[in-house]
Amino acid sequence: MTPAPGPALEARGLGKRFGGVVAVDGASLSVGRGEILGLIGPNGAGKSTLFDLLSGVQRADRGQVLLFGEDVTALPAHARARRGLTRTFQLARELDRLTVIENLVLAAPDQPGEALWRALVRPAAVARAERAAIARAGELLETVGLADKRHEPARALSGGQKKLLELARCLITGAPLILLDEVGAGVAPALLDHLTDTIARIRREHDRTLMVIEHNMGLIGRLCDRVVVMAGGKPIADGDFDAVCADPRVVESYLGLAA
Ligand SMILES: Nc1ncnc2c1ncn2[C@@H]1O[C@H](COP(=O)(O)OP(=O)(O)OP(=O)(O)O)[C@@H](O)[C@H]1O
Ligand SMILES: [Mg+2]
Known part of the structure; x- marks a missing residue:
């Protein structure tokens, strides 16, 4: 279209x-x-x-x-x-205690974890969606050059690295x-x-x-x-x-x- x-x-x-x-x-x-x-x-x-x-x-x-x-x-x-x-x-506004990749996955749209009933009723679909969000987050960390920081807590990032994480968070929304x-x-x-x-x-x-x-x-x-x-x-x-x-x-x- x-x-x-x-x-x-x-x-x-x-x-x-x-x-x-x-x-x-x-x-x-x-x-x-x-x-x-x-x-x-x-x-x-x-x-x-x-x-x-x-x-x-x-x-x-x-x-x-x-x-x-x-x-x-x-x-x-x-x-x-x-x-x-x-x-x-x-x-x-990143969440300091979460890791870099967790910050990113949280910003992904339609997080299945947001709907508890869905997680209970369709656990396999939820696990699949979560795997997809984690894979996408990994790709975007490559895009912004933060792949080696994925398991670091966000608070350990420098000012510039936080900006890169924010960029990745914007990207993962798909907006x-x-x-x-x-x-x-x-x-x-x-x-x-x-x-x-x-x-x-x-x-x-x-x-x-x-x-x-x-x-x-x-x-x-x-x-x-x-x-x-x-x-x-x-x-x-x-x-x-x-x-x-x-x-x-x-x-x-x-x-x-x-x-
Ligand atoms: N929530 C608020 N309550 C009262 N005044 C506010 C509020 N937000 C902004 N202002 C005032 O409105 C004006 C514009 O502020 P704004 O933050 O939009 O400017 P800015 O161009 O982003 O500045 P900077 O480059 O310093 O970030 C300023 O006088 C500011 O003090
Ligand atoms: Mg301003």
Whole structure:
């Protein structure tokens, strides 16, 4: 079946206020299918809040979210996840005491263990599904370069390795659209190139669409087809990396923060 045309994700006039703070102030943007879109901007610009509104973690005060053409504004996060959107958070949320492969298997969709009655009624089918999830998790650990860590507790991973595990968790959900919040934060320079290459390869080989929030401009410049700059809760520039970097409004938004 040919997928319907049109963007993977669209924000139309999204707004969100926390008390007196306007975090997102009428933000509109779209992410094309197969695209890697960078989202940059100074601290407090509203980038993570925009991710919350797109993924359904927070309800928007106004505006709409369209996911593969469908209006999902009224749907909670888990319903948007079922429709193909997965994300990471600015602070990693892996389960420290579980091993790397256990963290990954837990993120696999339709875990049979979730339905106790099924485990009791059809134990063979459950065991088969679990074997399949473990095999898939093993493959994805190869993809991100963590195969030798599969039995380590997640807490033993470095900052960069945790980011790789988060990527694998996004992949195992099968969601075609992945939102990554500060994917390069806390990653040692030696791992940053590997992380960047892995994201590029995920788009190519796994046919995913990605939206990436990141402060490291080297990573953004290498990875993204297009960059949206946010300041004061809304996009102020949208274009290729070199063009947005040369935009005086963008320079001013960063300098304004430093002043
Ligand atoms: N839950 C909340 N309650 C109150 N204010 C909030 C909340 N979440 C975000 N804010 C405020 O909204 C604004 C936007 O925050 P947000 O975290 O979206 O920015 P950001 O662009 O992701 O910044 P950073 O680059 O530092 O991660 C900030 O002023 C922040 O203090
Ligand atoms: Mg943020």
